[in-house]
Amino acid sequence: MSNGVADLTANGSELDSSVFGDSLWGKAFLKFRRDRAGMWSLAVVTAYALIALGVWTGVWGTSWADVSGAKWAPISAEHWLGTNIIGQDIFERAVFSTKTAFEVGLVVAVLATVLGAVLGAMAGFFSGSWIDEIIIWLMGVLDSIPFYLLVAAIAFSLEGNPYAMHIAMISTFWIGTSRLVRGEVIKLKSLDFVEAARATGVNQLTIIFRHILPNTFHILLVQATITFVAAIKSEVILSFLGIGVQDGISWGLMIAESTFEVLAGFFNNFLAASVLMFGLVMAFNMFSDALQDALDPRTVSG
């Protein structure tokens, strides 16, 4: 609505001086606090993050690789979720995998978002120039190569590098963010405060990174959460295909392990990994939606 445009202008000039003191963020914060589903999902995500933190600092999940019981031991006080085919404790493995998920999610989300922001902002600021053309071309090319095949190709060309999967995901996941940022920057660059900065002869890169990019933070934040979810979901499939997590254990590897266990009637491994993963992805999706709602100046309830 016409309101949105007026709001945008106001935000633009205010945000320029201080990003977080602005009313957009203040309002978004209040709106988020009122969003019950959003607050619950944040609580769940935080709980998962604490589990991951505990694994990372060595408080728990340390014996995921130990063979500590019989093959396919049932649920017991000793093995809360039973054991897998070679007698490793499924609960320990599922807990440790939480850390793997966060590691993959965070690395990919942060780097892909940064890459998308930088390239998107460059393309948007220089829209119409050769810089823009090249970035658009690159996005088009990467979009036209089927994702799993690209990942496989990257994984094999890096010959077992444990970060092949991360690199592959980053090299495709930045595109969505980049397209959005490019569109937003094209809108922002015609606003007064940018024109003013330009007129006073401020360096172009300074304008892009100090004045324009901070105004796309709300997009970046939402995109980062979306990328995080996409990364965890892709990890499962890549690990199953054998081009995912190389050392350690992940929900994807547990599910891959379980594919023939389930045909033998043993479901613990499959269920443990699936349920834990579903919980995190679902909570993160809801968190992402709530965040998007809170940060969208146009949304009207209903």
Add this chain to the structure above:
Amino acid sequence: MSDGSEILLSIRDLRVEFATEQGVVRAVDGVSFDVHAGETVGLVGESGCGKTVTGLSILRLVPCPPGRIAAGQIEFRGQDLLQLDTRQMRDIRGSRISMIFQEPMTALNPVFTIGNQMVDVLRDHEKMTRRQARTAAIEMLDKVGIPDPAVRIDEYPHQLSGGMRQRVMIAMALSCGPELLIADEPTTALDVTTQAQVLDQIVSLQEEFQMAVILITHDLGVVAEVCSRAIVMYCGSVVENGSIEPLFEQPRHPYTAGLLNSIPRIRDDRLGKLPVIEGMVPDLLQLPAGCRFADRCGRAGAICIESRPQLNDGAGGQTAVACFNPIDVQQ
């Protein structure tokens, strides 16, 4: 004031609410007025006072969600429109009551020709073959002053200028001979010359078709020129309602007086220092208990803060006004 002719539309205590994130907003709160057959009524007021919502309510087009008509009656020829089922309502829309909107650029369906859209409207409401409807549509386009209507009819909206599109809207709105036309700022989006032409078109067609018109506008000059009566709204309710001469010459509500003062006059040598009404429109979420204009009003007393004035009858050639302390006509 009425000229004694038959009452066509009668709105009583209309209340429309919107559910927003901050709470329920009463965009229209207790609006009542009548429209007589064949007359032209101006509905005026500041932006956001509820003019469009009132107009949409008559056709039950308030977007739902978030809006809903919470209370009131809207009687059209004695029949309460709010009680009709959706089928009956559809039969009235575009045939007995038509509405044209502010934005001619987006109001037409961009992926069909204007002829296609006009033929659909005609065939929805009249027993016509496709060919008959097309002929009628071309005739209507000619009437609203579209040059070359037999060619233009096969064009898409994006091929027409804003003024042309608004004429097409008018042609469509009048094609089934409605008894009431609601025109929501039909000229605001057009340039000045086109504005005058489109307005003249509406006036002359109104005479030809003998229909009543509710003209929603910001422009008091336009109201003075084409309307016989004006209804002034402020913050979701009617504050003054009366014939043009008394209303313009001796406004009784302080808000109306303020509005009239803020019209630029060519010969005013203090042009550029227009008197504006001091203060702000109250937040629809935190409406005062008393008169909504009280905190901007120079004449407000204790009672104005405590209770809400009701619209009086306006007998004796005066306008009807909702004010405890109206400007005295004799002054």
Add this chain to the structure above:
Amino acid sequence: MEILQYSVRKLIAGIPLVLGVTFISFLLMVYFGPDKTYELLGKNPTPEQIEEVRRELGYDQPFLTRYALYVQEIATLNFGSSESSGELVSSLLARTIPVSIALITPGFVLGNLLGVLFALIAAYHRGSWADKFIMGASAVGMSISFLIAIIAFQIIFSSNFGLGLFPVRGWNVHSFGDYLSYVTVPTLATVFVALGYNTRFYRAVIVEEMTRDHVRTAKAFGTPPARLFYKNILKNSMIPIITRVVFSIPFVVISGSLLIESYFGIPGVGKVTFDAITSGDQPVLKAVVGLTAALFVLAQLLTDILYRAVDPRVSLT
């Protein structure tokens, strides 16, 4: 005529994309891809033998020369036979692509149709319990990994622990009945996973169109709901819908569903390509990469022509 001219121009404009796709695939799959020197050598090769093989494979050529050769082979459709199986690449693709298409199409079509249907219900009853239920269910669906869905459906419908109605894996199709029995479980899993995303996407598109001014105008003129839906909402939503559907086609043809094919052991093109990447089977890779690039350029052309067909404001220039 207009369309023909336009197509030619568009195909020429697609050349940078083709070059990009071939370049990246060359870089990853050939230049940095598996080194095949030692596979072709006997035990204890002499340095001369190594040299010889590397020359045969073209490894001694400069980068750009190798890339030019790669592009030339793609352009002349000179693919030869698969290095791993010896089968002609053309017959390999002719055998596997139809399998992938047959495998994916039912799920793709159903997933989109049902997505539109649920999206319509949700959009028309915005804010009601039906909307909340549908959107809640699609949020749940979107949170379930494709792999998990496949395994769960396999357990439920195919395994002895569930209903045991369908074959557990494989693709042994000789009749339409066989086809149905092999395609059902993959289709269910595909629809289940796609439905959440599709419903959300289509609901957003439909809601956006429903709140447009011209929809309000149509209502103000008493347009009946069916025509309102077809003429004002659906016809105006066609551009995002066409984009989504047409750009999925190359993926359906090329990668099929790699995951389904791997999991159920179905010999489709996705699995074949994946294996070609892992083994560095260059003739197959070249063919698939060329096909991918070509399909994308065609998809772009097709979407433009379809945009023109549904929206008179789009001009083919």
